[in-house]
Amino acid sequence: MGEEKPGHSSPETSRGMSSLRRALEIISSLITLSYSIKVFAAKWQLLRSKLEELNAGLIATENCQFSSANSELSGLFSAILVTVNECYDLARRCVDLSYSGKLLMQSDLNVILTKLDRHVKDISDMYTAGILTHGYALVVSKPGVGACRDDMRFYIRDLLTRMKVGDAGMKRQALVNLYDVVVEDEKYVKVILEVDDVVNVLVNFLDSPETEIQEASAKVVSVIAGYDSCKGFLIGAGVIAPLIRVLECGSELGKEGAVRCLKKVTENSENAWSVSAHGGVTALLNICAGVHCDGELVGLACGVLRNLIGVEEIKRFMVEEGAISMSIKLSRSKDEALQAISIEFLQRIAFGDELIRGMVIRDGGIRALLRVVDPKWSYCSKIREIALRAIESLCFSSTSAVNILMNYGFVDQLMYYIRNGEVSLQELTLKVAFRLCGTSEAAKKALGDAGFMTELVKFLDAKSFEVREMAAEALSGMVSVPKNRKRFVQDDRNIGLLLQLLDSEDGNSGIKRFLVSILMSLTSCSSVKKKIVNSGYLKNIEKLAQAEVSDAKRLVRKLSTNRFRRMFTGLWHS
Incomplete structure (x- = not known):
C-alpha cells in the first residue's frame, strides 16, 4: 500500500476526488470529440482551448494537498462535472447536427464557455486562498x-x-x-x-x-x-x-x-x-x-546602449549623461570581454561625429586605447585588434590626434606587432600603418625612421593579394618623402625585388601600378636609374607603358632621356 496523501482521507474528499476523476475522463473524451465538429468552428476552438486549460488545472489539483475547506472543493468538482457533461451533450448535438437552431446553440455554447472560464478562475482562487497547496503537485x-x-x-x-x-x-x-x-x-x-x-x-x-x-x-x-x-x-x-x-x-x-x-x-x-x-x-x-x-551584466548593458546609438537623439542624451567617460573607464577594466564591448561602444558612438570624437580624445580615450595596444601589458590578440580598429576609426581624421598617437609611441607599438604579432594581428597592423601613412608627411617620416619600409618590403611577397597591394600602396606613399627614399635605396636588394615582383604580378594591375609608382619616385636618384636599365626588366616596363599602366609611360620617358637613351636595346616611342 502506498502512503496516503494528507488531506485526501475524509469521505467528502473521496466524493470530490471521484467527481474530479470523472470530470477528467469526460474532458479528455470531449477534447478528442471537438476535433470532429464541423459547425461553429471558431467557437469550438475557444472551447477546446479552455477545456485544455481546465484539464491541466484539474490534473495539477488531483496531485495537490488539500489544506482545508474540503466541502468547498467537493462542490467545485461536482459543478465542473455538471458543466463538462453539459458541454459533452452540446458537442454530440453539434456532431450529429441535431440542434434546433443555430442562434440557440450559439447562445448555449457561450454559456458553457463562460462556465468553463469561471471554473478555471475558481481553481486559481483556491490556490490564492491556500485551500490547495503545492505539496504534491507534479508537472505533466x-x-x-x-x-x-x-x-x-x-x-x-x-x-x-x-x-x-x-x-x-x-x-x-x-x-x-x-x-x-x-x-x-x-x-x-x-x-x-x-x-x-x-x-x-x-x-x-x-x-x-x-x-x-x-x-x-x-x-x-x-x-x-x-x-x-x-x-x-x-x-x-x-x-x-x-x-x-x-x-x-x-x-x-x-x-x-x-x-x-x-x-x-x-x-x-x-x-x-x-x-x-x-x-x-x-x-x-x-x-x-x-x-x-557583475562584469557580465555591465557588458550586456553596454551592448544594449550600443544598439541604441543609431538614434541621434538617444545618442546625444547618452553623451549628456556621461556615456563617454563611463565607457573610457570601462575600457580600462580587467575583464577583457567588458573592455571589448566598451571600446566598440566608444568607436560606434564617435563614428562620423567630430564633436564626440574630440570628447573621447580630451577625456583620455587615446591613452586608454594605447594602454591596451602596449606590448608591456598582458592582453589577448583579440582585444588588441579591437583597440587598433578603434584607434584607426577615432584618430586618423584628426592631425592633432595623430600627433598625440606618435608622441605616445604608437609607431613603436605598430613595429612590435608587425614583427611579432599573430597573423591576423600582423595584417591588421599593416592596415592601420597603411592608414596612418596617409594622414601626414610627419607620419610617413615617423614610420620610415622606425624601420617600417623594411617590413613593408617583406609583405610585398605575401600570399594574400590584399596584403601585397596594401604594402605596395603604403610603400608608394612612404618613398614620396626624400628621407625615406634615401633610406630605401641604401639596400641594393630593394630595387631588384621590386623589379622581380613587377615581372611576376601577372594580371594584378593594382599592385603593378603601385610598384611602378615606387620606382618612379626612386628614379630621382641616378644610381637607381642605372640599376633599372641594367636589370633586364626594361621590356616588361615597356609593356606596362603600352598597356596604359599609370606612371609606366613617365617612367620609360625618364629612363630613356639623355645618357640613358643609348642604353636601351629597344626604345619605346610615345
Whole structure:
C-alpha cells in the first residue's frame, strides 16, 4: 500500500476526488470529440482551448494537498462535472447536427464557455486562498523527442495553467520546465505563439514580487526574444516597460535576463524609442556605472546602449549623461570581454561625429586605447585588434590626434606587432600603418625612421593579394618623402625585388601600378636609374607603358632621356 496523501482521507474528499476523476475522463473524451465538429468552428476552438486549460488545472489539483475547506472543493468538482457533461451533450448535438437552431446553440455554447472560464478562475482562487497547496503537485511529463504538435501544445497549456492557478512554488516549477523546453527545442517557441496568453503571463511575471518568479520569467523571455518571429509578440504584450523595471529594481539574475532580452529586441532600431521613453537609457547607464555590478551584466548593458546609438537623439542624451567617460573607464577594466564591448561602444558612438570624437580624445580615450595596444601589458590578440580598429576609426581624421598617437609611441607599438604579432594581428597592423601613412608627411617620416619600409618590403611577397597591394600602396606613399627614399635605396636588394615582383604580378594591375609608382619616385636618384636599365626588366616596363599602366609611360620617358637613351636595346616611342 502506498502512503496516503494528507488531506485526501475524509469521505467528502473521496466524493470530490471521484467527481474530479470523472470530470477528467469526460474532458479528455470531449477534447478528442471537438476535433470532429464541423459547425461553429471558431467557437469550438475557444472551447477546446479552455477545456485544455481546465484539464491541466484539474490534473495539477488531483496531485495537490488539500489544506482545508474540503466541502468547498467537493462542490467545485461536482459543478465542473455538471458543466463538462453539459458541454459533452452540446458537442454530440453539434456532431450529429441535431440542434434546433443555430442562434440557440450559439447562445448555449457561450454559456458553457463562460462556465468553463469561471471554473478555471475558481481553481486559481483556491490556490490564492491556500485551500490547495503545492505539496504534491507534479508537472505533466514532458513529451519525448519527436512528439507531435498536439502533445507539445497540451504540455505548454498544462504549464500555462500552473503558471496561472498554481501557488508560488508551482509557478516557479512551471517556468523552469518552460525554460528547459524552449532552450532544448525551438519548436516549443512556435507552440508558445500558438497558445493564447503564454506571452502575456510571462510579461506579467516580470513584475512579480516573488524574486525567483521574476528571474525565471526573465530567463524565458530572453530566450524567446532570440527568435525574430517572437519579438513582435513580446513588444505587443508590452515587454519593454516591465523589463526596464527589472533593471531598476530586480535582482542581479533578473537584471541579467532582462538586459539579454533588451539586447535582442533592440537589434531592431524601431524599439529604441520605446526603451528610451520608459527610462531604459538611464537604467542601463546606471548599471554600467555601478561599482558592485557583475562584469557580465555591465557588458550586456553596454551592448544594449550600443544598439541604441543609431538614434541621434538617444545618442546625444547618452553623451549628456556621461556615456563617454563611463565607457573610457570601462575600457580600462580587467575583464577583457567588458573592455571589448566598451571600446566598440566608444568607436560606434564617435563614428562620423567630430564633436564626440574630440570628447573621447580630451577625456583620455587615446591613452586608454594605447594602454591596451602596449606590448608591456598582458592582453589577448583579440582585444588588441579591437583597440587598433578603434584607434584607426577615432584618430586618423584628426592631425592633432595623430600627433598625440606618435608622441605616445604608437609607431613603436605598430613595429612590435608587425614583427611579432599573430597573423591576423600582423595584417591588421599593416592596415592601420597603411592608414596612418596617409594622414601626414610627419607620419610617413615617423614610420620610415622606425624601420617600417623594411617590413613593408617583406609583405610585398605575401600570399594574400590584399596584403601585397596594401604594402605596395603604403610603400608608394612612404618613398614620396626624400628621407625615406634615401633610406630605401641604401639596400641594393630593394630595387631588384621590386623589379622581380613587377615581372611576376601577372594580371594584378593594382599592385603593378603601385610598384611602378615606387620606382618612379626612386628614379630621382641616378644610381637607381642605372640599376633599372641594367636589370633586364626594361621590356616588361615597356609593356606596362603600352598597356596604359599609370606612371609606366613617365617612367620609360625618364629612363630613356639623355645618357640613358643609348642604353636601351629597344626604345619605346610615345
